[in-house]
Amino acid sequence: MNQPLAERLRPKTLDDYISQSHLVGDKGSLTQSIKQGLIPSLIFWGPPGTGKTTLANIIAETSGRPFYTLSAISSGVKDVRDVINKAKQSGGLFTAKNPILFIDEIHRFSKSQQDSLLQAVEKGWVTLIGATTENPSFEVIPALLSRCQVYILNSFDKNDLETLLKRAIEKDDIISQKNIKLDETEALLRLSGGDARKLLNIFELIVSSFDSDNITITNDIVLQKVQNNTVRYDKTGDQHYDIISAFIKSIRGSDPNAAVYWLARMIEGGEDVKFIARRLLILASEDIGNANPTALVIANSTFQAVSTIGYPESRIILSQCVTYLACSAKSNASYLAIKDAQQLVKETGDLSVPLSVRNAPTKLMKELGYGENYQYAHNHENNFANQEFMPESIKNTKLYDPGNNTRENTLRDFLKKRWKDKYDY
16 A cells, blocks of 8 residues: 555655754754763654654664654553663663653643653653654653753644645656646645645645546645545644634634534544643633723633643533634734734843843942833822833834723823823723
């Protein structure tokens, strides 16, 4: 039986590796470490199909180290200990050739399974490489996370995906035997969602559906073929991110009916209850914010409740939260404020803090003017004193613009009264 196209095209060297130039490009943060074989324990964090497993294999091959691999889906503590015992026999402390242990979907390991790795990583018996699609800050225990460096892998961009298609057409032993003409690629790229594996799976599906070796691929053909071969929701597969995207956008769009439908799809597909609740927590701040501050409180209570209870009862709590958030007033003003503020910081650098609002804990600092002319707000009418808090070069810059809703219009009126001579509210 033939291997899938994605497996046949899996790169064996860094020269063949596509994308992630920030990690393995000429100036990538991992390039020299890989070439020199000095690899720390690390975790690759990124969406599916971004090359996490491939990069781990290349690291092992380049370094010449023994390579062990486990899947968090099918492995337990005993499997981890067996591998560590083998690793101790083939490598060990103070050797540059200690074995590499690659754990796919490490976020699925329980606390006890992750605990079983600690000593081996700390003693240098193995170099751990973990791969995860979930935020390691939430899914990897702090003790293990502190012993690893986290590297983020990004979804493939348009150029990366087109390069991958070209490589498949030109270099794959099976595909290259056909006369394939790519008239249009937009549908292929859009359906892939930046997932290289998904792109190749779709491409192979379409190519194999033709009886002739002379194949012309258009957007219409791609959409037709893919719609005829839809798959069920799989929390570890291609639809994971598509469905959570539809879920979030339904709530943002104030449609509780669609939101509950997509929630049911995830629940029936066995999605991690904390994954769903965490996305609701983010949404409550990003898409509702100060239009309804209670939304964040309810989302946080939901996260805590479902983390304690689990399925099946959690579905009721999730449904309550989802319908509440969907029916809430919406505002992304807080999200835009921090986004613009971070961009301003990147553009202007480390601007000096105004002397009047600096802390002055020592006599010398007071003599240098730290804290001088600061006006304590509570000593003034309405607990407000009109003074400058921003660095001089960016003073009068407005970053928070309240949304047009009942609660934030109240905030806007509050700000207008106090800052009418400074900001345009």
